[in-house]
Each structure stands twice: as structure tokens, then as C-alpha cells.
Amino acid sequence: MRDTERELHFHLELEALARSREDAARRELEARQAFGNVTYYREEVRGMTLLRWIDRIRQDAKYAVRGLARAPGFTATVIVTLALGFGVNAAMYTMLDQVFRRAPEGVVAPGNIRRVYEDQSRPREPGGREAYPHFTYPHYRALMTVAAPVQLAAFSASDSVSIIDGTSHVPARESEVTASYFTILGVRPRLGRFFVGDEDSIETPTPVAVISDAFWRRTFGADAHVLGRSISVDHRPVTIVGVAPEHFAGIDLDLVDIWVPANMHESSITTGLPWYETFHSSFKVIARIDQPNEEPRFAGAGTVALRAVHLQGAAYDSTSKIVFGPITEANGPAKPAEEVTVATRISWIAMIVLIIACANVTNLLLLRASRRGREISVRRALGASQARLYEQVAIESTLLSLLGGAAALVVALWTGHALRRLMLPDVHWATSALDGHTMLFLLGLSLLIGVGAGAAPALHGTRSNLSDSLKAGSREGAYRRSRLRSMLLIVQTALCVLLLSGAGLYLRSLDNVKSISVGYRTDNLTVVTPTFVTAADHSAELAAGVPAAAARLSVLDGVEAVAYAATSPIGGWASQQIRLPDRDSLPAFAPDPRPSYNVVSPNYFRTVGIPILAGRSFDNSDAAGPGGAVIVTKTMAQVFWPGTSALGKCLILGTRSNPCSTVVGIAGDVHRLGIIEQPVQQYFVPLEGADWPPTNLIIRTQPGRADAVDREATRILAQAIPGVDAARVRRMADILEPQLRPWRLGATLFTAFGILALAVAGIGIYSIVAYGVSQRTNEMGIRVALGAQTSDILDLVVGEGVRVLAVGVGLGVATSLLLGRFLASLLFGVSPYDVSTLIGAAASLGALGLIACALPGWRAARVSPVIALRAD
Numbered sequence: 001m002r003d004t005e006r007e008l009h010f011h012l013e014l015e016a017l018a019r020s021r022e023d024a025a026r027r028e029l030e031a032r033q034a035f036g037n038v039t040y041y042r043e044e045v046r047g048m049t050l051l052r053w054i055d056r057i058r059q060d061a062k063y064a065v066r067g068l069a070r071a072p073g074f075t076a077t078v079i080v081t082l083a084l085g086f087g088v089n090a091a092m093y094t095m096l097d098q099v100f101r102r103a104p105e106g107v108v109a110p111g112n113i114r115r116v117y118e119d120q121s122r123p124r125e126p127g128g129r130e131a132y133p134h135f136t137y138p139h140y141r142a143l144m145t146v147a148a149p150v151q152l153a154a155f156s157a158s159d160s161v162s163i164i165d166g167t168s169h170v171p172a173r174e175s176e177v178t179a180s181y182f183t184i185l186g187v188r189p190r191l192g193r194f195f196v197g198d199e200d201s202i203e204t205p206t207p208v209a210v211i212s213d214a215f216w217r218r219t220f221g222a223d224a225h226v227l228g229r230s231i232s233v234d235h236r237p238v239t240i241v242g243v244a245p246e247h248f249a250g251i252d253l254d255l256v257d258i259w260v261p262a263n264m265h266e267s268s269i270t271t272g273l274p275w276y277e278t279f280h281s282s283f284k285v286i287a288r289i290d291q292p293n294e295e296p297r298f299a300g301a302g303t304v305a306l307r308a309v310h311l312q313g314a315a316y317d318s319t320s321k322i323v324f325g326p327i328t329e330a331n332g333p334a335k336p337a338e339e340v341t342v343a344t345r346i347s348w349i350a351m352i353v354l355i356i357a358c359a360n361v362t363n364l365l366l367l368r369a370s371r372r373g374r375e376i377s378v379r380r381a382l383g384a385s386q387a388r389l390y391e392q393v394a395i396e397s398t399l400l401s402l403l404g405g406a407a408a409l410v411v412a413l414w415t416g417h418a419l420r421r422l423m424l425p426d427v428h429w430a431t432s433a434l435d436g437h438t439m440l441f442l443l444g445l446s447l448l449i450g451v452g453a454g455a456a457p458a459l460h461g462t463r464s465n466l467s468d469s470l471k472a473g474s475r476e477g478a479y480r481r482s483r484l485r486s487m488l489l490i491v492q493t494a495l496c497v498l499l500l501s502g503a504g505l506y507l508r509s510l511d512n513v514k515s516i517s518v519g520y521r522t523d524n525l526t527v528v529t530p531t532f533v534t535a536a537d538h539s540a541e542l543a544a545g546v547p548a549a550a551a552r553l554s555v556l557d558g559v560e561a562v563a564y565a566a567t568s569p570i571g572g573w574a575s576q577q578i579r580l581p582d583r584d585s586l587p588a589f590a591p592d593p594r595p596s597y598n599v600v601s602p603n604y605f606r607t608v609g610i611p612i613l614a615g616r617s618f619d620n621s622d623a624a625g626p627g628g629a630v631i632v633t634k635t636m637a638q639v640f641w642p643g644t645s646a647l648g649k650c651l652i653l654g655t656r657s658n659p660c661s662t663v664v665g666i667a668g669d670v671h672r673l674g675i676i677e678q679p680v681q682q683y684f685v686p687l688e689g690a691d692w693p694p695t696n697l698i699i700r701t702q703p704g705r706a707d708a709v710d711r712e713a714t715r716i717l718a719q720a721i722p723g724v725d726a727a728r729v730r731r732m733a734d735i736l737e738p739q740l741r742p743w744r745l746g747a748t749l750f751t752a753f754g755i756l757a758l759a760v761a762g763i764g765i766y767s768i769v770a771y772g773v774s775q776r777t778n779e780m781g782i783r784v785a786l787g788a789q790t791s792d793i794l795d796l797v798v799g800e801g802v803r804v805l806a807v808g809v810g811l812g813v814a815t816s817l818l819l820g821r822f823l824a825s826l827l828f829g830v831s832p833y834d835v836s837t838l839i840g841a842a843a844s845l846g847a848l849g850l851i852a853c854a855l856p857g858w859r860a861a862r863v864s865p866v867i868a869l870r871a872d
Helices: 002-035 038-047 050-069 072-101 137-147 180-185 213-220 294-310 338-371 373-381 386-423 436-453 455-463 466-471 483-514 539-553 604-608 634-640 706-720 732-775 777-785 790-818 820-826 835-861 865-870
Strands: 113-121 129-132 151-155 159-165 168-177 208-211 230-233 236-243 258-261 284-288 321-326 525-532 559-565 596-600 612-615 629-633 650-653 661-667 682-686 696-701 724-731
Touching: 050 072, 050 386, 072 338, 072 386, 072 436, 072 732, 113 294, 137 151, 137 284, 137 294, 151 180, 159 213, 168 213, 180 284, 208 213, 294 321, 338 386, 338 436, 338 483, 338 732, 386 436, 386 732, 436 455, 483 732, 483 790, 483 820, 483 835, 525 539, 525 706, 525 732, 539 559, 539 696, 539 706, 559 596, 559 604, 604 696, 629 634, 629 650, 634 661, 634 682, 696 706, 706 724, 724 732, 732 790, 732 835, 777 790, 790 820, 790 835
Parallel strands: 168 258, 208 236, 596 682, 629 661
Antiparallel strands: 113 129, 113 284, 113 321, 151 168, 151 284, 159 168, 159 230, 208 258, 230 236, 525 696, 525 724, 559 696, 612 661, 629 682, 650 661
16 A cells, blocks of 8 residues: 555656646746747847947948959049048148147157247348247357246257268267256156266367167167267267167257267357357257246346347347247247248148049949949838948948058158158158058048048938839949039049149249349359368468369369359358448448458359459459459449449448458349349459458369369369368259259149149049940940941030030139139249139140040940840
């Protein structure tokens, strides 16, 4: 019985367990029915995370890659167009960022650093004043007496030097600084130390130096034992005491390789006084101002101190005052260099190129969207939302833009180096033309343009008629005119005409400037200037050696004439007190009442090509000084002795008690300082017996012999003048080049950007017309089958393109005329409304556009009707 009970109990437990499981399953089923679709909720939760968006972007990106791979021509055209537009703008951005915005590397709290300027009266400048960034050492010393608690430092502009380390000669850039320079900037040495204690004493030269980290690595291989090493800087022995921190290369655009104490400064002008007590040095001054209220206090005290020093010098400006600027020099109150001004204006031209490129790309994307109209309609019919379709198109355009940005890195690097060489060739840049800032700029620009350019195609696709698109069947590429496409083509055409007209005006201005006669024959003219290692007085050596060298050079083969003078042609000027015997004051003459003079050899006028209009040139019997001979220029003769001949007239040089110097000749007018200047008064005195020694050899060579004569002149000078270090050889063209550079720069860049815009516009016009023709293959086949001739097809295709181009050219000409007044100040000798230039720009683009339209039209006229109809 007991076994039976246990067995029955076992079966009862099994039944109970089975029933409990059935209840649990039923309850779970009821719970599921009450809760709803679990998979749906799982997808909903997943959609609330980034995973959904990442997955969608991944899908759309893969789809876009496949689509772009199937259209390599379209893809390549868009990438190249964007690369050109992006690359040029990235290069301009990098340059302007370094010039105007970026603070120098390694400086602590650069916002508290101020550059110090002297605001002076300059009647010829706009506004009548100019901020001057250079101070002599007496001025700096006066500012130091009233600066506290403001910290001041002085430093010289970077200059080229030769470093001799053992037997190696290394070119470098040197700056002379006070010891407070590094302290104010908050710079800490990487190795060793900076200048301390007596090394800052201005009275005693201290032969120590600090080198930059880049120079340490480049020249010394990052040798940790470089401290204490002796090197020679332009034949001056110095000991390296420190290495600056990484990336620090001074606070100007010009990099610095080596810093030496300011007491190492050497002046080439002998006055009998130490250089630091004369007004012949040039330093820039910076201040660290941590408290805002100290700035106006120091400005007032510094102005008083500065005016007191001016009273001791040669000139006094009672209105001069101290002003401040930020550490970034280009943002200061001083007048920027012409090259910087041109670079700023050219940046707007680069933006126009970008607009043209974006208009082209948007047009191509619109055409592609039109070709994909049926595909988009099918996706809409299957339930795709407008946001989803826009997302897909935007990802495709963004992918294209990113690829264009990647290709633009190469364009930016090449263009950046080219722009630096063109715009600021004298700057030795401390940073690369392509850096992290440029890459971030390109990334941001690519994303912005990619998303923006995709908006129009996305809206075009989602707004098309769904029923008509689905009914189109295989004729999904049926051609439809688009006002937006026409407007974009008109915009890029107008902007291209604007750039081409600007290029033409700048080229005309350059030709006009180059055609100005400066009074000299500038061809085949060379100026050779001896230089010395020491700053001692070398007058006696020059007075004996330069004429001897000229005599030896005059008999060389390839030399037409040789002369020597105190000042080279267009190389500066000097003035002295002069009087007329019967007047107490000089005749009034604008813009400059003070005549300048030069001390020259007898053969000077024939060598440099100045004509003697009346009288004679100097001969060996003429002597300088009171009672000697004088030759005046035509302008000076007319001002001093109006209505009568100046020959034989008396000119008193120096004090009134001096005897008369006699005018023996009247020379043609020559320019004194620049190519573009008003007539000036000048006179010439003989070198024989003059106070100034001859410092310049002037040689006129036969064509093609300049290089050989230059080498021989250097050798002869070294033999004729003991102690000469080297000879500075300059062609007259090189002397004039800095003044021609702004015009040449504007003409070169305007032309380069104009050609680039022309190329981008040509590619765009051709691509758009060709793409449109490809959509009309069926239509062209039908027309040919119905009897249309080649001329008819050409008229159809070219006519539509030319009509749009004509509107764009007309708008471009009108815009050029409207903006002409803004270009007037940049031009010389040509009106901004010059008709021939505008006609040339319009004709150039019209011809290019006609060719770009004719090529696809010719291909369309040769379409086989059988092939075209079979594709329907």
C-alpha cells in the first residue's frame, strides 16, 4: 500500500507541475499580447541612439560611392573643380591667418604684449599722420626712464648673416635684443639660459648668443653639448649660451635663427660718438602691460620723454606721441606694406573663384538629380520621406566635397608656396604653408559647401511630379530647362568677366608704371658697393680704392663706361644748407622745398645716361665745396632762376660767408627715391675734394656681359681696397624691382586668378552643356531622323548656351563698371572704365563659352538615330 501511495503522489506532482507550466506559458502569452511587438520597441529604442544614424549614414555613403564610381567623368569634374576653388582659398587663408590673426608661437599671454609706435605728422600721408614702428636707442632709453612698472624691450628686425662654425658657412637670420626681450615674452630656454646681468650693458659688447630650436636641430644636429660652443656671426666671434624653446622664432613674420645682445650692434656711420648716443640705430619696441590703467599713463609719460629727445636731434615734431598696437604687427597702426595690402585685396578675388567653382558644382549636381528623377520618384512611392531623400543627396554631395577638400591639400600646398614667393618674397617664414589650421579650414569648408550644394538637387528631386516621373519610363533623363541652372551659369560668367577685366586693368597699370622714365638709362646698369666687416671709418680707403678700381674696370672688355658716386641712382638723397646771394630764403617749391644733391665723378652723367641739356659735364679740374662747380637739374634751374638761364649763376653751399659755386651745366630731371614721384630739385657736385667718399661703383656693361663684369668688379675691388669684406652687386632692375613689385604682384595674381576662373568656368560650361545634351540623346535622335541637319542641332545646342552666356557677360560688364571706383586707387595711368579692357574680357569669355558649347553640340549632331531610338 505504501508503494502505491508514493506512486500516486508522484503522478499528482507531475500533473501539478505540468499544469503550472501551462499557466506560466499562458500568462506570458497574455503579457506579450498586452505589451505589444517587442521587436518594434527594440527598433524604436535603437533608433533613439546614434547607432541608427551611423547605420543610415553608412548605407547612404556606400550607395553614394557606388553611384559616383558608375559616373567617373562627373566625379572627376566635381573633385577637380572643388580642389581648385578650395585650394586657392585655403592658401590665402593660411597666409592671412599668419599675417593678421595668429599670435607668435611660444609667447605667454600675447594679449598683454603691445608694440610701441611713434605717431608723427606726415602731411603727404592720408590723414596727415603716420605711425612709425622704429626707434633709435636714445629714444628707447628715454622711454625706459618713464616705463615702470611697464616692462619694455627693444629688438632689431631680422637680418641676414653668415654663421661660421669651424669650416662650414651657414646662412642665418639674426636679431639684436635687450635682455628683457625674452622675459617680457615669457619664453623659457630649452637649453642653457638667456642674457643676464652685464650682458645687457649697452656700453660693452658681449659676445654671447641664443639660437633657435630649429637652427639648433638643422645646424648642430640637436647636440646637447652645443652650450659654450664658439661660432662666428659675420666675422664676430660669439659663444652660444642658450637654445630657445621649440617653435619660437621671434614675434615677426621673419624667422630668427640667432639672437645677440643689443650691445653687439654696429653702426656704419662715424660721428665720433658711440652708436647708442647717436640717432642712427633702428629698434622695434614692445611692452608688457598687465594692468589696463598703465597704458594711458605710459603713453602720456612716453610722449613727453620722446619729445624731449627730439629736441636734441635733427628734427622736432611737437605733435608726435606714443601709441600702441597688438603683438601681431599687421594689425597695428603702422601703414602696412604694399604687398600685405595687395594680399588682402586678392583674398576677395580668391573667394570669387570659390563662388564660381561652387556654382559649377551645384549646376552639375542639379543635372545629376534631374537624370535620377525616376529613381527618386520610385523611392518616394515606396514611402521614403523627403528628409530621408535629402539626407541621401546631402551625403553624396558632402562626400564629393570631402574628396575635393582632400585633393585641395595638394593645391593649397603648391599655391601657398607660390603666393609667399610672389606676395612677400623678403619674408623668411617661420611656419609651413600647410598646417593644422589649414586642414581644419578645408574640413569646415568642405562640410559647409557639401551640405549647401546638396540642398538644391535634393529640393529639385523631392518637388518633381511623382506621376509624371513614373510615367517617363526609361526616358528618365528627359531634358527640362531650369531657371536655377541658368542663374548659376549667369553668375559664374559675370564673375569671370569681372576677374578678367581686373586682370586687364592691372596689366595696363604695370605697363604704364614700367614705361615711366626715371631719368636714367636703366638697361645694363650695375651698382657695386663695397662692404666692410668692421664699422670703423673707411673714408680714406674708399677715396683711394674706388677710383683706382674704376680705372681698371674701364679698360675691361664688355664695359662701356664706369663712374662712382656717394649715392647710387634712386638710392636715397642728402641735403645741405644752400643759399642764393641775393635772397634770404629759397624759392617755394611743392611738394618738397629742399633740394637734394649727390657727389659724383666726371663720367657719372654719361655712365648713368643723364643728358646734359645745357652747359657741360664735370671734368677732372672741377672740385667740390664752396667756390667749386655745380650741375643742377632742369626743375631746380626753373625754380631758382625762372625765365633766365641758370648757367654761370651763383649758388652758395653752406654758410653765407662761403664763396659762390658756379652752375656749369643743366642736367635732365631724374627721380630721387622712386619710380612714381613728383619732379624734385637736385644738384650735383664733383667728388674731388668732397666730404663724402665714393661708396658706389656704377658700371654700364655691354649686353650679355653683366655677369662676367660683376665677377671681375668684385675681384678688382678686393684688390684695390684693403679690408673690404665683400661687394654688394645690384642691377638697376633689382633696385627698381621693390617699387614695381606691388604692380607686378597685382597683375600676376589678378591674371593667375582670372585664368583659373576662366578654366573653372570653361570646365563648368562644357560639363553642364555636355551633360544636358546627354539627357537629350533621344530627342536629338528623333530630330535627326526627321531630317534635322548638323547646323540645326548646333544652332539648338549652342544657341541656348550662348543666350545664357550673353546675359552673364552683360551682367559682368555692368558689375565691372559699377565696382570701377573701388579699383581706381589701385590703378596707374588707366581708367577703371577702360572700354578696350572690358571688351577684351568679354570677348575672351565669350570665345571660351562658344567653344565649350560647340563641342557638345557637334557631338549631339553626330548621334545615330537608330542608337538613340533603340535606347528609348
